[in-house]
Amino acid sequence: MLVIEIRGLCKRYGQIKALDQFSLIVNQGEIFGLLGPNGAGKTTTIRILTTLARPTAGKVFISGWEVNRHSVRVKKEFGVVPQQLTLDVELTAWENLTLHGMLHKIPNRERNARIKELLAFVELEERSKDLVKDFSGGMKRRLMIARAMMQRPSILFLDEPTAGLDPQVRRQIWDLFRRLNGQGVTVFLTTHYIEEAEQICRRVGILNQGKLIALGTPDELKAKVGKVVVEVPNQCGTEYRVFESRETAVRYIAELNRDAVVRESNLEDVFIELTGLKVGD
Ligand SMILES: Nc1ncnc2c1ncn2[C@@H]1O[C@H](COP(=O)(O)OP(=O)(O)O)[C@@H](O)[C@H]1O
Ligand SMILES: [Mg+2]
Incomplete structure (x- = not known):
């Protein structure tokens, strides 16, 4: 109801x-x-x-x-x-x-x-x-x-x-x-x-x-952006990329051949994906 x-x-x-x-x-x-x-x-x-x-x-x-x-x-x-x-x-x-x-x-x-x-x-x-x-x-x-x-x-x-x-x-x-x-x-x-x-x-x-x-x-929203996030540090901060699965994320990092962090996506990623901003901004 x-x-x-x-x-x-x-x-x-x-x-x-x-x-x-x-x-x-x-x-x-x-x-x-x-x-x-x-x-x-x-x-x-x-x-x-x-x-x-x-x-x-x-x-x-x-x-x-x-x-x-x-x-x-x-x-x-x-x-x-x-x-x-x-x-x-x-x-x-x-x-x-x-x-x-x-x-x-x-x-x-x-x-x-x-x-x-x-x-x-x-x-x-x-x-x-x-x-x-x-x-x-x-x-x-x-x-x-x-x-x-x-x-x-x-x-x-x-x-x-x-x-x-x-x-x-x-x-x-x-x-x-x-x-x-x-x-x-x-x-x-x-x-x-x-x-x-x-x-x-x-x-x-x-x-x-x-x-x-x-x-x-929360799960539905995270599934929309992709389940796995790769964070690659660069000169200007951090570059984020979102992937459907851990396998595709790991393959990406292997090809990139740079240090990166793999983690599950969260609602912050959903917000960034939708607005280009962080919730805390
Ligand atoms: N009484 C008010 N007079 C003028 N602007 C207001 C008033 N209350 C809220 N606003 C404006 O409306 C917008 C939404 O505010 P608010 O609902 O307080 O947001 P939040 O609670 O998400 O921080 C903001 O731009 C805020 O400055
Ligand atoms: Mg408020």
């Missing part, structure tokens, strides 16, 4: 086309990743999907509701973890979640039970009475995820959820996504980390300059 539908989405900021005729369907129970460099339009997409911005043209639907027309109703369907920190750092973890629960009129008893359950889920139970300003980056992220799940949404939107976190902390957050997804939550995240898209997303959409330039499972 489809839970997120984006139809011909355009968003302009003056002369800038932040999103340009972008369409996409996400099914229930997916972990979907929107991968793209800075300025690709990832945050704009999340903002439109979560009612914070209006499209210039096109429509978006969440669980069948058109987001613009039913903004109050659709908010029951999703939780959001924005890119920037939006916790009150002068309050404790428990107080942050309480405040959120009160704002959303969750009855007291249910609210307290939910907070307890979620703090345990994100492994912050023991820190519930501590001020958020003393938390590490990973702990703050986990608390934001807990907060987004307070109303038991069926969809979780996350904008660059692991940006700036250490690799092992990032893995901890990925584990949370997998566990939430195991409970049936559809996860829609944006990222500029190739590894994040490859490791945890069932399907990936590659966004560049407001356009969706590729869509599929």
